[in-house]
Amino acid sequence: MQKYQAYIDGSFVDPAGGEWFETFDPYLAEPWALVPRCAAPDVEQAVAAAHREASGGEWSRLTASRRGELLRRLGDLVARDADRLARLEVKDNGKLYAEMLAQLRYLPSWFHYYGGLADKIEGAVIPLDKPGYMNFTRHEPLGVVGIITPWNSPLLLTAWKLAPALAAGNTAVVKPSEFTSVSMLEFARLFKEAGFPDGVVNVVTGFGPEAGTPLVEHPLVAKIAFTGSDATGRAIYRQAAGGMKRVTMELGGKSPNIVFADADLQAAVYGVVSGIFAASGQTCLAGSRLLVQDSIYDLFVGRLLAFAGQAKLGDPMAPDTQVGPVATRPQYEKVLAYLDVARQDGAHAALGGGPAAGGACGKGWFVQPTIFTGVDNGMRIAQEEVFGPVLSVLRFTDDDDAVRIANDTRFGLAAGIWTTSLERALSMPARLQAGTVWVNTYRATSYMSPFGGYKQSGIGRENGMEMIREYLQTKSVWVNVGAAVGNPFVTR
Structure with a gap:
């Protein structure tokens, strides 16, 4: 069986605890690979690398246009490797090869779309009611985003989150399902080839309490993007609330x-x-x-x-x-x-x-x-x-x-x-x-159209132009362009 490593700060590394666990082929009901059993120390390293790049590192200094170029290059590499990645997904989660190949061939569109959108994020000049002032807005990245994905469509649902997060200028730590981690670890090889700086995207694998919880609760993680069951979503929502983190959650359904x-x-x-x-x-x-x-x-x-x-x-x-x-x-x-x-x-x-x-x-x-x-x-x-x-x-x-x-x-x-x-x-x-x-149709989705739920099916939306707003925060800037600055201790 192949033995995999976590992907942290641009390198594949053994888990700090020196433990691995088996992942199973659902068609054969047999183990076929060993996955790193990451825990809090691995999450700490991954978040530290992502935070460095988000707050003054090479990634934070790139122009939006350059970020877009890297995303489009990543999409091209996914298209090149679609067959290989699709076969890994089938081995890991048992979905039909025909379906997974179609999915992987479509997946580059997310990176192409958001790569094109990266330098279209514009602020506004606001016509104020106060003379002598200029006011404008900036849309800035949140920082480190924690991405937690399920086992049914690991790479597609990662792309739904990762593409807009990177386009907005954030960095990421991805925690795939412990049942289907291999395709994400193989996918991680493409970031360096595409030219992303080390630390921009990191992948830690393992179980929820050991790797997921430290990621959700880490003080340097600004947002959690999660897809999974409503029960797990509620638990993550409570954990994220302790740190006043933003969340996007795509949960269950009974459609x-x-x-x-x-x-x-x-x-x-x-x-x-x-x-x-x-x-x-x-x-x-x-x-x-x-x-x-x-x-x-x-x-x-x-x-x-x-x-x-x-x-x-x-x-x-x-x-x-x-x-x-x-x-x-x-x-x-x-x-x-x-x-x-x-x-x-x-x-x-x-x-x-x-x-x-x-x-x-x-x-x-x-x-x-x-x-x-x-x-x-x-x-x-x-x-x-x-x-x-x-x-x-x-x-x-x-x-x-x-x-x-x-x-x-x-x-x-x-x-x-x-x-x-x-x-x-x-x-x-x-x-x-x-x-x-x-x-008169069912299951049609697109990177161009928002997707998300009402009630307990989730919070926020994924896909489409509005999705990138989920990974940005707005700053209001005031500039005095002629208003008198009077002595605050003199009354008139």
Whole structure:
């Protein structure tokens, strides 16, 4: 097995504690690499290097245009290495190679986009109500940003945070999931090749309490950007509040995919399956609640079961595989536990409902694509994020009923609407409590469009022009250009 090192201050180094841990291939259910078990001393070194570059180091002295050039160069290197990085992602998290390759080929766009935006950050001259003064604003970097990412799309979700953070002039310490650290460590090799000064980007790996908590609580870290579960997000939010740190959080979801009677039913079937079974349901925006209008319920569910039942499970590297394994052993066990919970609450497994083993699945952590009918929105299977290939089907009567059910959750990340009515396509998004609403499509995202959640699905937005503001602070500068400065002790 290959033994990896942490990436701190431009060099690959052993963890201070001299410990490593195994990372597993979810398709083979076997360890394949050793990852550094970093802790507080490693975080201290990484933050110190990042702080040096953010506060007077070479990085802080670069022009915005030069930062943009480095980001665009990094994007070019990612494009060059897309196949290699995609294969590492598959090895680490079990996602389909076809999906990961497409993702890695798209990922350079984030660095190109924010590289172009780096020198477009402009302040303003404010027309004051006070004569004799000039007032203008500057937008300045925050400093060191802590980036904590999950195991389902490690490099993509890192790019969502890292690209705008660097474009704004910040430095970063990245803590990937302990389950999927290898691709980020390999990605780190590109920073030096792209020409970034040492210390601008650092990667520490390990477990949350040992590496994540010291990063969140470090006094020199100005902001935490996190993607993960709502439970972990709440814990990090509390920790960050102790240091008055800024946060961006993209958390869980229980997103409704709503099919109206006037929808193109075949397109809706494809969209529903893509929304829940792509990535084996291991995506925060998964359309895990299917809402079907009463008048087409039996017809639509019948078509859905027939189509979803054809899904081919197996080796994620094989071109004909359509559903891969669950990424981690704990998540695999959690998904199976939710299948039991759903049955105990009265839901019916119309498709799947258990583990998948043997044949092309080998010894991997596979769960059958599962569709539950007879679901009430109050059931745990309809309210809690499963993060697996599990779909709950619910009935609704009319638009008002659909909105009521869709919004009846603590989450608000995304929603889908399937209809041929232009009036409904324009009116329904305004009524749904979700940060992203798709109409006659699902799972479309772009570096140009903001993404984030309502309610407990997160804080702030990622992607788009407004994202760079999340990594800047505004300074107001006052200049006396002719106002008299009187003696403050003389009254008139």
